Amino acid sequence: MVVSNSKAKLTLVTTRLNSILLVQMPPRLTVLEAVAFREMFKSFLEDSTINKIILDFGQTTIIDSSGVGSMITNLKLAQTKKVELVLWSVNEQVKLAFGLVGLDKILNIETNTQATIPTLNRKTDKRPPVTHxxxxxxxxxxxxxxxxxxxxxxxxxxxxxxxxxxxxxxxxxxxxxxxxxxxxxxxxxxxxxxxxxxxxxxxxxxxxxxxxxxxxxxxxxxxxxxxxxxxxxxxxxxxxxxxxxxxxxxxxxxxxxxxxxxxxxxxxxxxxxxxxxxxxxxxxxxxxxxxxxxxxxxxxxxxxxxxxxxxxxxxxxxxxxxxxxxxxxxxxx
Incomplete structure (x- = not known):
């Protein structure tokens, strides 16, 4: 299933398996995508039959402070609805961004997971997140x-x-x-x-x-x-x-x-x-x-x-x- 937000031109590929929703995250998670993602995440939680959401970060290589902020907001929303939130395929740069605010210790980041849609030439170096x-x-x-x-x-x-x-x-x-x-x-x-x-x-x-x-x-x-x-x-x-x-x-x-x-x-x-x-x-x-x-x-x-x-x-x-x-x-x- 393809979910889109026309205001920010954000499109997410989602896959539903019983009560689990798998969401393919975008290549960038900066302010425009982050705001749109927050609204789309709210719509996911409106479905009371979903008890677990998996965010696949396999293609995401750029995240800024707004992207980090959206993850904090969405984690709180998921906890309010008692929906389990899991992250897959988090690369080093995104993980470093999460680590700056301690999200790497709060988020359920599963290791040894592969991207749903493989990303070619994925960078595994430990450069700082790209911001300003x-x-x-x-x-x-x-x-x-x-x-x-x-x-x-x-x-x-x-x-x-x-x-x-x-x-x-x-x-x-x-x-x-x-x-x-x-x-x-x-x-x-x-x-x-x-x-x-x-x-x-x-x-x-x-x-x-x-x-x-x-x-x-x-x-x-x-x-x-x-x-x-x-x-x-x-x-x-x-x-x-x-x-x-x-x-x-x-x-x-x-x-x-x-x-x-x-x-x-x-x-x-x-x-x-x-x-x-x-x-x-x-x-x-x-x-x-x-x-x-x-x-x-x-x-x-x-x-x-x-x-x-x-x-x-x-x-x-x-x-x-x-x-x-x-x-x-x-x-x-």
Whole structure:
């Protein structure tokens, strides 16, 4: 049986055997295919006689963050309907993409399975998933390393006075760490100078969110300390993230790294913002981050960066970032 979605021009070959549905996945699973696949998967689950769905990835060689997002969404849908989801013929690049977010441990990926329709010259190397050219640019990575080393040097000079100020203002650790989601949704630990009270995470649920969508914002957040408000205003709280840049989890310029709980609310289209490495700065930071309230506006800025990306564009955003930091009306609040 051939199932198609005309909006995205996605066609899937399906085979039904009693209560089992075998689905031949497309060669690409990027944003257009992923959105269409989500809708088609919903239609599969409407058949109450199906208790097992097998996704044959034998022909799939390209997957991006949206494709990963669609698998997370569809896995949750299958679990809700108590339908077993099994994956066949997952090649190394797709498996690596799943591994970045831990899906390789959650999904039922059967080994020693062959493609329903054999794919010629299937690649078995362990290259990273193909997403955005900025991720594969050695020059951008070199700029990140140089910038991170300079930034860490400045951080070392500022560390003692900032540490003293934090300690005098509020008891607790000097640094704050938090799990964030980076390229392709891979989790990493971000570092900042602590700008909030020590139990800030526990108090988050009691604070009103003034933003709409999958991110949190409150202009008068009571969890922020007096020194913390100054650190945020001057962006000094971000300086420890130069370590994240040096280790490759982040870039000087990119998108804002979301928290795992924010990722839980993402639509498949929103996952596109994770096709690039998260940045210490970017479109969102230099275009009035303290005034943006709608998550869809964040997405638009992130996609604009991906569309316009070049090394020259990165340097322009770095220059804008410096100007914004020294502007008294800028900074996070």
């Amino acid at each position: 050219p900025s991720v594969r640019s050695p020059v951008k990575r070199a700029v990140d390393i140089v910038g991170a080393m300079i930034g860490l040097g400045v951080t070392a000079v500022l560390f003692v006075p900032i540490a003293i100020a934090i300690k005098l203002d509020s008891p607790g650790p000097i640094l704050f760490s938090q799990t964030r989601c980076g390229w392709m949704g891979r989790r990493f630990r971000i570092w900042k100078f602590r700008s909030m009270v020590t139990n800030a995470e526990a108090l988050k649920a009691t604070i009103a969110n003034q933003a709409s969508g999958a991110f949190f914002k409150n202009d008068n957040d009571p969890r922020i300390t007096r020194v913390g408000r100054f650190l945020r205003k001057t962006s000094l709280d971000e300086f420890p993230q130069f370590w994240n840049i040096l280790t490759g989890d982040m870039s000087l310029i990119g998108t804002r790294p979301p928290t795992p709980d924010e990722l839980e609310h993402y639509e498949i289209e929103n996952w596109q913002r994770l096709d690039v490495r998260p940045g210490l700065s970017g479109e969102w930071q230099v275009n009035g981050r303290s005034k943006i309230r709608d998550f869809e506006d964040v997405i638009k800025l992130d996609l604009r960066y991906q569309d316009n990306w070049s090394l020259l564009y990165d340097f322009k955003l770095i220059l804008k970032t410096i100007i914004v930091v020294f502007n008294k009306d800028s900074g996070a609040v």
